[in-house]
Amino acid sequence: MHSNLPLTMATYIKSCHLSRSVIVLAFILYLSLFSCILCVASVNVGKRGGFVQIKGPNFVINGSPFLFNGFNAYWMMNVATDPSERYKVSQVLQDSTNAGLSVCRTWAFADGVDDKALQISPGVYDERVFQGLDFVVAEARKYGLRLILSFVNNYKDFGGRPQYVEWARSSGVQLKSDDDFYTNPVVKGYYKNHVERVITRVNTVTKISYSDDTTIMAWELINEPRCQLDYSGRMVNGWVQEMALFVKSLDRHHLLEIGMEGFYGDTMPERKQINPGYQVGTDFISSNRVKEIDFATIHAYPDQWLSGQNDDSQMAFMQRWMSSHYEDSRTILKKPLVIAEFGKSSKDPDYNINKRNSYMNAVYRNIYMEAKSGGTVGGGLVWQLMADGMGSYGDGYEIILSENPSTDSIISQQSHAMGTLAHMLRSGPENVAVNQASEVEFGQVRGPSYVVNHRKGMRKAGP
Numbered sequence: 001m002h003s004n005l006p007l008t009m010a011t012y013i014k015s016c017h018l019s020r021s022v023i024v025l026a027f028i029l030y031l032s033l034f035s036c037i038l039c040v041a042s043v044n045v046g047k048r049g050g051f052v053q054i055k056g057p058n059f060v061i062n063g064s065p066f067l068f069n070g071f072n073a074y075w076m077m078n079v080a081t082d083p084s085e086r087y088k089v090s091q092v093l094q095d096s097t098n099a100g101l102s103v104c105r106t107w108a109f110a111d112g113v114d115d116k117a118l119q120i121s122p123g124v125y126d127e128r129v130f131q132g133l134d135f136v137v138a139e140a141r142k143y144g145l146r147l148i149l150s151f152v153n154n155y156k157d158f159g160g161r162p163q164y165v166e167w168a169r170s171s172g173v174q175l176k177s178d179d180d181f182y183t184n185p186v187v188k189g190y191y192k193n194h195v196e197r198v199i200t201r202v203n204t205v206t207k208i209s210y211s212d213d214t215t216i217m218a219w220e221l222i223n224e225p226r227c228q229l230d231y232s233g234r235m236v237n238g239w240v241q242e243m244a245l246f247v248k249s250l251d252r253h254h255l256l257e258i259g260m261e262g263f264y265g266d267t268m269p270e271r272k273q274i275n276p277g278y279q280v281g282t283d284f285i286s287s288n289r290v291k292e293i294d295f296a297t298i299h300a301y302p303d304q305w306l307s308g309q310n311d312d313s314q315m316a317f318m319q320r321w322m323s324s325h326y327e328d329s330r331t332i333l334k335k336p337l338v339i340a341e342f343g344k345s346s347k348d349p350d351y352n353i354n355k356r357n358s359y360m361n362a363v364y365r366n367i368y369m370e371a372k373s374g375g376t377v378g379g380g381l382v383w384q385l386m387a388d389g390m391g392s393y394g395d396g397y398e399i400i401l402s403e404n405p406s407t408d409s410i411i412s413q414q415s416h417a418m419g420t421l422a423h424m425l426r427s428g429p430e431n432v433a434v435n436q437a438s439e440v441e442f443g444q445v446r447g448p449s450y451v452v453n454h455r456k457g458m459r460k461a462g463p
Helices: 002-016 020-049 076-080 083-098 127-143 160-170 178-182 185-199 234-250 269-274 284-288 311-333 353-372 405-427 436-445
Strands: 052-055 058-061 068-072 103-107 119-121 146-150 216-220 255-257 296-299 337-342 377-383
Touching (some): 052 255, 068 405, 076 083, 076 103, 076 127, 083 127, 127 146, 160 185, 178 185, 178 234, 269 311, 284 296, 337 353, 377 405
Parallel strands (some): 068 103, 068 377, 216 255, 296 337, 337 377
16 A cells, blocks of 8 residues: 555646645655654554563563463474474464463473484584474464473483483593583583574574564573482572573573472571472572572472372462462562463373362462462463374373363463453552452352372473
8 A cells, every 4th residue: 555655646746736845745744654654563563572571570561560371382393393283383372362371381492313303413403393493483473472482301301401411421521410411511512502592593484583582481491400419409500500691691682580390409498398308409599599580480299299198288288389489589589480380180090170170270369369469470381281183292281272161261261360460550559459350250260179280291200
């Protein structure tokens, strides 16, 4: 339409034999109108595409409070590697958008010799797999979702720390255990190379560098770091300090988190009693205090951490676990907190969908009530959403929204509640009174008892 406007105007002016001054005036008015249109378009793009940032202990987009309901879908790049399977990624993104979900956490790694490995060997990448990740980022952008992208796994699934250590051993480096991942300069160099390769990647679909793409909400250093050589948390903490500084040297736009489960270490010995009877070599307090770490995360799996204990004991642990980290993020870290993984497995002996729904709603209620009270929690990410026909990726925790209307309803209600709360906060904190409608919704969904059984099968359980 705009390309025809100058010609139409010129023809009209000529036919009317207007004076030179009128022609000039008309042309100026046209340019002014066209400039205004461009300005409006630019503003709209800015509103849609601002980076997620932090303001004090809370998330914001373009200065406005950002509260969210989200999900995990670790499998997305792996599936998108095959173009004929990409519709599954699109379907889950469509279903999640319909349910009001706005943040997705997924893997930006696959290390090793598998035919869908992203990094085949240190610094050597399969472009076909990278284009699968490009598609995931581009689709998320199309559907208006934000992504949290993780750089490496703690476990051997999809390569992880063990693969990095094996690569170094194969090159002649003398290493004692997988925990040398945190200290050996050669292994750390491999990791840094991967981080740089991902951050500086130019998306083949959108032509936007990952470092400039507002679709990406945050980077994650490692999924569930653990260390057996040093249970104090100091070894992992040293690695976090080094790698957080490195990531920020490459990318100052995006937020950064560690990927921790929330276990306490030596910084606050009295907090160790909150741990489920053992430690994993991380320190929730000291590592999340690192200046370059923008927000904290916790995972919560009482069914594995307290295996054998009854439902009430596991639920009591969940309440303590969440409330303790809420308090610490608010009073000590003064940073946002995300409940980055939770769910319930259909493989549990006493599983039924009502128990899963009750459990999910209990977690959602905790998140909502903490956010409403002025706490630092920004949202939660359920583990995990899938599309139909993905049996090989099923681990018992998968939720197919189109096949589970009651669970879909609970997720949608939480999305609505968090969105409404964010809207009230934008209008002013004084407007956040007790939301009776949301309370009624939660009360209707919650069952008389809560079960907190959950876990993805692709990870080592217990200490």
